[in-house]
Amino acid sequence: MPKNLTPIANPDLSQEHPTVLEIDLGALKHNLQVLKSRLQQKTKFLAVVKAFAYGSDALKIAQTLEEEGVDYLAVAYTSEGIALRDGGIRLPILVLHPQPDQLSRCIDRCLEPSIYSPRLLRAFVKTAEEKQQTDYPIHLKFNTGLNRLGFWENDVDRVNELLQNTRSTKVKGLLSHLAASDDPAEKEFTQAQLKQFEKIGKELVEKLGYQPLRHLLNSSGILNYPEAQFEMVRSGIALYGYGNAPEFDAELKPLGRLRTVISQLHKIEPGESVGYNRAYKAEAYQLIATLPLGHADGIGRQYGHGKGQVWLQGQLAPIIGNVCMDMLMVDVTGLDCKEGDPVIVFGPEHSAEDFARGAGTISYELLTGISSRVPRQIIDSTR
Template sequence: MSDLTYAKINLDNLTENYGTIKRMTGDCRVICVVKADAYGHGVIPVVRRLRNLGASFFAVANLSEALQVRAATRRADILILGYTDPRCADILVENIITQAIISKSYATKLASAAMSTREQKPVLGHLALNCGMNRVGIDCTDRGVNEASAVLALPGLRINGIFSHLSCADTPNSEYTDKQIAAYNKTVEAIEAKCGKFAINHLCNSAALMQLPCQNQDAVRAGIMLYGLKSTPDTPPLTKPVMELWSTVTHIAHVCKGQPISYGAAFVTERPSRIATVAVGYADGFRRAYAGDVIIPSAGGARAPIVGRICMDMLMIDVTDIPGVTVGTDVMLFGSSGITADDVAARADTIGYEVVTGISKRVPRVYN
């Protein structure tokens, strides 16, 4: 192909991952989280594949993402987990998009905006509770129960779901997670006693699904598990990586001992070396902090170390001990075997989410 750097997206692995999650969750509805361009994998192809597999509910971060999903499927449910300007109430209604109701004041403004439209149709909503994340949501307190009851009575809203988020679900045996679950369940029970049962109740994300399978409620929000990366630091993923990042050797240099490589002269050769330049850099989302080994598949999966600082558009690798590397040789920076996005993340003391969502738009996605 003409692109020197590209991300391979294995939709067959996505298919297998969705099947794994369905088997784990039984009768629970799976809400497929496709925010951030499906975690960098490309939202339209991902949604279309998941719809073909029977997925019928998607979650995103904002209105623009919701409209992308709606363009890919006219029939599925879509939940915006973040904030939408109340002035966009008509867009939510027209596109049958469900909005997270994150506070009483927000609910009042959104309901008022909905009733001010020509058709005066209510906005669909899921009530967000704050059970300890302290990010958004109505507090899990007696006051919060009263606020929720008032929100549910607003004529401009039709709220059929309730949810919250666990802040330490990726920590095994977390006492704080237990406290959050107890607070959430108690608050949901109190609200339902006053206002009736919600049609859908969801608390668990991917990490909670791994650690707390008994807390699946009516639905689970499957995010990073869909894409085959770790949701908990110390537990191998049960699903397969969907993204691989590839690039190409564009230059071979024979460098004498004692010569610096790349910016800052931070690396100096300790022997006569063959240095290959690869057409990928931090502008592609492969950050300077990701320096480590890459894989040369044509050399039996041999690993070559990145030497010198990663540049904006290029990086250099030492192929002195790897015969056969020439201009045009393929290089895998991470993938489904050998070096994963989680491995790259560990080099920068971060998480795989940041690696895959950070692969830039100039890197084309190539689908199997």
């Protein structure tokens, strides 16, 4: 090793990577209030913070939501809930997709599992009894049409029988998941789901002898079916600024802004190619900007060939050629820009939904796919 080279044990990527995901807690607070304004005062609010809070910062988001008075949090997997508990979060945390071998850890960290099958219910009861639990809270998930996870309606008697034979477990919640609450063309299907869920709830309450928290509405459900709030609602994507419809997007503020800079500008002549496999060939004189982010940062190859556009100097510039692992190139012909200038990939100026739509995908996939090597910068526009 050269004598003048000092090793760095834990390099600070925020000082190295010029691409940054800016996370605005002020936008989060705003979106929460917009959603709460559509609820009855007694309706509880569950905030979904799975997948690193939709690609942002799960712990910081959870801390803010706890401070803002939400009633529940939800994650997909047990490890996500454990990370929040280790970070000091004390709110009830629902685990939406627990696995049988993780049920013991759920109990150890006071996480509430969503139980969605007879196999999982038997496994949880066995685990809870071995740990000498009494009335440990669980949520029962019933399938009303999404056909992904959940008991069937005709499982109510079997579920009740299993629960009546143990004191270890108590039903804290009853849930299902809407399949198309954002699609006006599927209103009839969604209303059928609502009716089936209400029917299942009545049957279960009669057998249990008490009323669990019923929660069915997701973000689009809150916005489109306010009559079905039951005791609690769940919101994910709307908290992060996307309402799945232009009229709702206008009320919300995107939480994340992915920004980068121009690393280098190239002037190319007609017939010259850009990037791997010579995937783009210029038809005229052009000015090309290289940006320091690529598919290793979460901007996949599907955004190449003009399907993705970035925002600079108040205009959109198309991504050209193939997206590289660490870089991508955009056409900035006619724009007054220079090396080092800022570029917005998505954010309030250019929504993640619009960016994703160009490549035939959705904001969920784009947001949750931003790599961990992209530094997160927390700001609060309300302060």
